[in-house]
Amino acid sequence: MDKNFQEKQFTGIIKFTPPLSKQRYQFIKDVVGKYKPKKVADLGCADCTLLWMLKFCPCIEVLAGLDICASVMQQNIPSYYLQPSERSLTITLHHGSVAYKDPSMLDFDLVTCIELIEHLEEPELKKFPEVVFGFMAPSIVVISTPNSEFNPLFPRVKLLRHPDHKFEWTRAQFQSWALETARCYDYSVEFTGVGHPPTGMENVGFCTQIGVFVRKYPQTSEFAQSEKSTEAVYKTVFKAVYPSLKDEKYLQNAVISEVVFTAQIIKQSLLDRLMLEHEKYNDDPTERKSEFQPSVNSEDLGNLDVEKSTEPYVNGNVIYIPLRTIFSFPKVNQLCGTFEKLRKLIAGKVTLSSDGSAVMFNTEHENH
Ligand SMILES: C[S@@+](CC[C@H](N)C(=O)[O-])C[C@H]1O[C@@H](n2cnc3c(N)ncnc32)[C@H](O)[C@@H]1O
Numbered sequence: 001m002d003k004n005f006q007e008k009q010f011t012g013i014i015k016f017t018p019p020l021s022k023q024r025y026q027f028i029k030d031v032v033g034k035y036k037p038k039k040v041a042d043l044g045c046a047d048c049t050l051l052w053m054l055k056f057c058p059c060i061e062v063l064a065g066l067d068i069c070a071s072v073m074q075q076n077i078p079s080y081y082l083q084p085s086e087r088s089l090t091i092t093l094h095h096g097s098v099a100y101k102d103p104s105m106l107d108f109d110l111v112t113c114i115e116l117i118e119h120l121e122e123p124e125l126k127k128f129p130e131v132v133f134g135f136m137a138p139s140i141v142v143i144s145t146p147n148s149e150f151n152p153l154f155p156r157v158k159l160l161r162h163p164d165h166k167f168e169w170t171r172a173q174f175q176s177w178a179l180e181t182a183r184c185y186d187y188s189v190e191f192t193g194v195g196h197p198p199t200g201m202e203n204v205g206f207c208t209q210i211g212v213f214v215r216k217y218p219q220t221s222e223f224a225q226s227e228k229s230t231e232a233v234y235k236t237v238f239k240a241v242y243p244s245l246k247d248e249k250y251l252q253n254a255v256i257s258e259v260v261f262t263a264q265i266i267k268q269s270l271l272d273r274l275m276l277e278h279e280k281y282n283d284d285p286t287e288r289k290s291e292f293q294p295s296v297n298s299e300d301l302g303n304l305d306v307e308k309s310t311e312p313y314v315n316g317n318v319i320y321i322p323l324r325t326i327f328s329f330p331k332v333n334q335l336c337g338t339f340e341k342l343r344k345l346i347a348g349k350v351t352l353s354s355d356g357s358a359v360m361f362n363t364e365h366e367n368h
């Protein structure tokens with residue numbers, strides 16, 4: 001190979017797109033997509049970025065995070081409303097070390113350890129396989145760690161990529177540790193990674209090396225799991241339960257908020273249009289064709305096929321948004337299934353016209 005080219009590669013700044021951390025999270029999302037685990041635990045979860053991504057995966061019902069640093073876990077707890085879905089979702093964050101067993105970590109399908117092991121002191125690393133593979137024993141374990149063979153491509157890295165790293169392994173070192181661990185606890189393991197090396201440098205391997213471990217023996221029975229009972233040593237620092245939409249009360253709340261939100265959008269679009277007409281005709285009412293019969297441009301409603309009878313209208317200070325129009329919005333439609341169900345769920349909870357066909361808004365006290 002051309003020597004200059006090689007030199008240029010060595011001094012060049014390595015930049016990954018998407019960033020390497022995103023590629024690692026995406027790798028886990030793909031594993032989730034492939035194996036569809038219901039219960040996922042992320043060990044060394046730090047600010048929970050991965051967990052908050054995973055909560056949108058429809059197969060997941062239980063998410064747990066563990067970190068030895070409680071403050072880093074709590075700095076990023078979202079306060080936003082989780083879109084309701086068919087399944088319920090429980091998210092728990094624990095403060096503790098992967099060097100210790102805790103019953104809260106039993107019964108998981110997938111355990112992820114992203115850029116964790118290189119932060120463990122030797123005694124912790126020694127205990128790690130027994131805790132994760134022996135005690136937790138999920139059907140899948142994913143472990144990622146830096147591949148030290150890639151380091152010469154980082155001009156500023158002298159020995160280790162991060163001051164808190166206790167070691168960085170070559171592919172041979174990681175693979176021999178992983179194969180021995182897999183053999184000991186009856187798992188199979190396959191190796192891959194993220195962060196491709198530059199062209200011509202393929203021999204160094206991925207920037208992040210990854211081992212995907214799959215348990216060879218069948219699911220441990222609940223009885224066998226309870227046999228493992230040990231004293232709780234982790235401290236729970238956060239717990240949230242998002243009930244399922246199968247819970248009627250929760251469904252009702254979700255439908256009401258979606259109906260009100262949708263009606264507001266339609267109303268705003270109507271008012272904007274009225275305002276435009278008002279400006280266009282320079283407020284000369286004689287020039288207006290249909291002063292109080294405005295219709296919402298169907299494009300404003302996301303290209304909905306809005307029939308005349310389902311158009312919103314204004315009467316005095318009151319705006320009427322037909323329920324049929326609201327029902328034609330995909331989110332409302334998906335939540336309720338049928339129009340009758342929509343009517344039933346919002347009955348008495350949302351102000352409707354006397355015949356019950358439209359949501360009413362009084363604009364008297366609004367500024368616009
Ligand atoms: C480099 S960060 C990785 C964070 C996250 N997994 C990610 O990929 O973005 C390593 C995390 O492991 C945590 N950690 C270190 N030793 C630990 C231990 N013994 N038990 C649990 N977490 C530990 C650290 O506090 C830190 O948040």
Ligand SMILES: [Mg+2]
Pocket residue numbers: 115116118119162165
């Ligand atoms: Mg690290």
